[in-house]
Amino acid sequence: MNFNLFKSKTKKHTFAFYNIENLFDIYKDDLTRDKDFNPTSEKRWTIKRYNNKLRKIGYAISNIGRKETNTHPAIIGLAEVENEAVLNDLITSKHLKEYPYKFVHYDSKDERGIDVAFIYDSKKFTVTSSDVFTFSFKDHDGSADHTRDILLVTGLFLGEPIHFLINHWPSRRTGNNETEHKRIAASNNLQSIIATLKDNIPNARIVVMGDFNDNPSNKSIELLMANQGLFNPMETLLSIDRGTTSHNSEWDLFDQILFTPNFFESKSKTLRYVKADIYDAEFLKQAEGRYKGTPYRTYVGKTYKGGYSDHFPVYMVLKKK
Numbered sequence: 001m002n003f004n005l006f007k008s009k010t011k012k013h014t015f016a017f018y019n020i021e022n023l024f025d026i027y028k029d030d031l032t033r034d035k036d037f038n039p040t041s042e043k044r045w046t047i048k049r050y051n052n053k054l055r056k057i058g059y060a061i062s063n064i065g066r067k068e069t070n071t072h073p074a075i076i077g078l079a080e081v082e083n084e085a086v087l088n089d090l091i092t093s094k095h096l097k098e099y100p101y102k103f104v105h106y107d108s109k110d111e112r113g114i115d116v117a118f119i120y121d122s123k124k125f126t127v128t129s130s131d132v133f134t135f136s137f138k139d140h141d142g143s144a145d146h147t148r149d150i151l152l153v154t155g156l157f158l159g160e161p162i163h164f165l166i167n168h169w170p171s172r173r174t175g176n177n178e179t180e181h182k183r184i185a186a187s188n189n190l191q192s193i194i195a196t197l198k199d200n201i202p203n204a205r206i207v208v209m210g211d212f213n214d215n216p217s218n219k220s221i222e223l224l225m226a227n228q229g230l231f232n233p234m235e236t237l238l239s240i241d242r243g244t245t246s247h248n249s250e251w252d253l254f255d256q257i258l259f260t261p262n263f264f265e266s267k268s269k270t271l272r273y274v275k276a277d278i279y280d281a282e283f284l285k286q287a288e289g290r291y292k293g294t295p296y297r298t299y300v301g302k303t304y305k306g307g308y309s310d311h312f313p314v315y316m317v318l319k320k321k
Contacts, residue, residue, distance in 0.1 A: 014065030014073035017209035018313035058095035079168040109146035167210025187220040230258040233276035246294040276316040
């Protein structure tokens with residue numbers, strides 16, 4: 001056995017993001033639009049299907065970055081979780097219960113009842129503060145259109161201060177052009193949060209992750225990068241046959257991780273960026289048929305497929321000297 005190789009791997013750490021496609025419990029919530037996700041709905045969201053989803057998502061999470069680090073990811077940002085209960089069920093599920101995971105979650109005003117969340121290895125990361133930033137838009141009739149909060153988690157990763165911002169920006173469901181202004185507004189809100197962090201903490205180390213519902217080349221992301229000086233390692237990963245989610249036979253890379261350039265600094269006892277990638281292992285893909293190679297989903301419309309998610313996770317690997 002090459003012990004030097006093993007030793008080098010243990011110094012590397014994975015930060016990941018995963019949109020896990022509607023992790024709802026099976027109980028009706030009168031405050032949200034979750035009527036599809038209960039045992040008597042058309043989708044027949046039963047306890048058996050729920051537990052299968054937990055097991056599969058847990059297995060996927062446990063393996064993100066394992067090839068590079070030989071261990072489970074230290075940080076995972078999530079999108080599309082219903083509440084604290086499903087997060088408790090997830091971190092105590094079959095493939096995650098052995099790890100010292102804890103989480104940060106706030107209920108948002110999103111009408112579908114889906115939130116972002118932050119899972120962390122409590123032996124590597126200590127939360128010192130957390131906050132959420134809520135914003136909404138006006139629909140054509142003047143009513144409020146609530147979206148997911150931006151979650152800020154600040155803490156010490158192996159003693160080093162880092163700020164994480166978890167996002168899930170407004171979707172393209174009614175059309176890209178028709179909804180672009182919402183994602184630009186979300187980008188502007190995020191930029192304000194980052195600017196405030198930088199004003200208060202010189203040389204702050206900031207990691208931004210999320211499902212942005214925009215590609216790296218779209219205006220909302222380009223503005224974020226240009227105005228806040230962030231580096232986006234995902235820019236080069238999107239191609240005609242690779243991305244994180246697929247629609248109408250075309251790939252998109254809506255799931256991204258960006259960070260401040262100080263993660264390139266080579267200093268003793270500080271985290272340094274190594275690489276970023278899409279975690280698109282074969283078991284996460286549709287194995288056959290028209291959609292072969294695309295994410296193996298839990299549902300397609302109302303039809304149960306029993307897969308993982310309609311998104312692949314993304315991750316970055318860092319090392320500490």
